[in-house]
Amino acid sequence: MDKKSGLIICTHFCNGKKHDFKLFKDSKVRWIQSVRGIVDSGYTGIKKLQSTSSLPKKRRRGKSLTKDEKQTNRKISSERALNENVIGRLKRFKILSDKYRNRRKRFALRFNLIAGIQNWELKNDS
Numbered sequence: 001m002d003k004k005s006g007l008i009i010c011t012h013f014c015n016g017k018k019h020d021f022k023l024f025k026d027s028k029v030r031w032i033q034s035v036r037g038i039v040d041s042g043y044t045g046i047k048k049l050q051s052t053s054s055l056p057k058k059r060r061r062g063k064s065l066t067k068d069e070k071q072t073n074r075k076i077s078s079e080r081a082l083n084e085n086v087i088g089r090l091k092r093f094k095i096l097s098d099k100y101r102n103r104r105k106r107f108a109l110r111f112n113l114i115a116g117i118q119n120w121e122l123k124n125d126s
Contacts, residue, residue, distance in 0.1 A: 001086050003038075003079070006122050008086060008115040015104060021046065038079050054079075089118055 001008050012027040021043045030050060031037055037053040039046055046053045056073040059065050065073070090096055093114050095107075102110075 001083055003082060006082060006086065007119045011108075011112060011115055013108065013111065025049065038076060038083065040080065086118070090114060 010029055012023060012029055014023055014026070018026075019042070024043065024046070031052070033052055035052060037046075037050055039053055039055045041056050041058055043053070043055055044058070046055060054076050056076050057065060057069045087096070095111055095114060
């Protein structure tokens with residue numbers, strides 16, 4: 001999603017359960033170097049694929065994070081809050097939060113239509 005406008009730019013999904021980072025790697029979706037991607041700690045290893053990405057630092061076993069690392073993590077999580085809000089808005093349509101019981105063939109079409117509705121609502125609200 002675009003941080004300035006809040007619009008959904010790109011979607012990708014698969015059948016069944018798949019980790020977000022595995023889905024990202026399989027999708028071959030990449031962004032240009034001038035764009036910074038903000039991801040959560042589940043995307044450990046994304047720096048190898050996208051050098052302009054920001055992810056929070058994980059605590060090591062038996063050691064705590066320094067104050068600077070905690071502050072950086074808070075900054076990253078506050079920037080990610082907009083992404084989480086968009087995901088929450090999409091979950092109101094129940095296509096993400098409940099088990100999808102219709103034809104899988106139509107899931108992509110329906111999901112992209114819902115994303116389009118969200119983008120349209122954002123454009124008309126501002």
